Amino acid sequence: MNRRTYLRRLGASGLATTAIAAPAAATSHENESSAGNGTDSGGQPATSTDGETHEVEMITEGGSFYFDPVGLHIQPGDTVTFVNASGSHSATSYSTDNDRAETRRIPEGASGFDSGVFDEAGATYSHTFTVEGTYDYYCAPHKTLGMVGRIVCGEPGGPATEGSIPNPPGSGVMPSSQTIVEEGRIAYPYIPGGLEPLPWQFWAGTGVFGLVAAYLFSKYDRESGRYSAENADN
Ligand SMILES: [Cu+2]
Numbered sequence: 001m002n003r004r005t006y007l008r009r010l011g012a013s014g015l016a017t018t019a020i021a022a023p024a025a026a027t028s029h030e031n032e033s034s035a036g037n038g039t040d041s042g043g044q045p046a047t048s049t050d051g052e053t054h055e056v057e058m059i060t061e062g063g064s065f066y067f068d069p070v071g072l073h074i075q076p077g078d079t080v081t082f083v084n085a086s087g088s089h090s091a092t093s094y095s096t097d098n099d100r101a102e103t104r105r106i107p108e109g110a111s112g113f114d115s116g117v118f119d120e121a122g123a124t125y126s127h128t129f130t131v132e133g134t135y136d137y138y139c140a141p142h143k144t145l146g147m148v149g150r151i152v153c154g155e156p157g158g159p160a161t162e163g164s165i166p167n168p169p170g171s172g173v174m175p176s177s178q179t180i181v182e183e184g185r186i187a188y189p190y191i192p193g194g195l196e197p198l199p200w201q202f203w204a205g206t207g208v209f210g211l212v213a214a215y216l217f218s219k220y221d222r223e224s225g226r227y228s229a230e231n232a233d234n
Contacts, residue, residue, distance in 0.1 A: 055082075056149065058147075067091070070149050071150050071151075071179070073180050074129060076131070088118060089139045090140040095112030101138070103159075105160040117140060137150075146171075150175065151180075152177045
């Protein structure tokens with residue numbers, strides 16, 4: 001972590017600690033800060049106003065576990081606050097220093113993040129993104145159930161733009177980095193847009209089915225004898 005990032009985080013964590021009584025969030029934040037350049041003091045004032053803050057909710061609902069939005073575009077210097085809306089979740093980047101991340105899917109030079117698992121509703125964890133690129137992340141307890149998300153910081157890039165995410169999201173498809181840049185914010189579930197027009201085979205098939213059905217029905221109808229002379233009313 002560079003000095004600028006550290007100062008920014010320090011500023012953000014100071015605000016979080018004093019403004020809201022959220023011990024879990026403050027603790028994880030402080031841990032993260034002290035893991036970096038912990039001896040810094042004085043010098044430039046901490047600037048926490050040069051980046052926007054975005055929220056991603058971690059949700060349990062009707063047997064589904066998901067991040068909302070599932071895709072988010074931010075700018076370098078922006079902070080994402082993960083809010084535990086319901087259930088027990090974590091926000092953990094696919095970086096090999098994290099538990100259960102079998103692969104790295106954050107940009108070169110970027111630091112990974114891990115909120116730890118939250119049990120309390122309303123608990124938050126914030127991470128400031130400084131390195132441009134695409135970040136894939138997951139919830140440690142629900143990764144295999146498709147609780148995964150993607151954040152694009154500035155321009156897409158890095159290993160997350162190649163191949164597909166190892167754990168597909170519950171909706172089946174992870175929006176591409178480019179789609180996230182275009183949309184800005186993609187709510188869960190992501191349904192790929194632009195439905196393809198139905199192929200001609202579909203209409204041909206429908207036509208054949210209709211003709212066969214009509215033929216069989218009329219055949220049955222005739223063979224039932226209801227149109228024969230002896231069944232005529234008069
Ligand atoms: Cu979860």
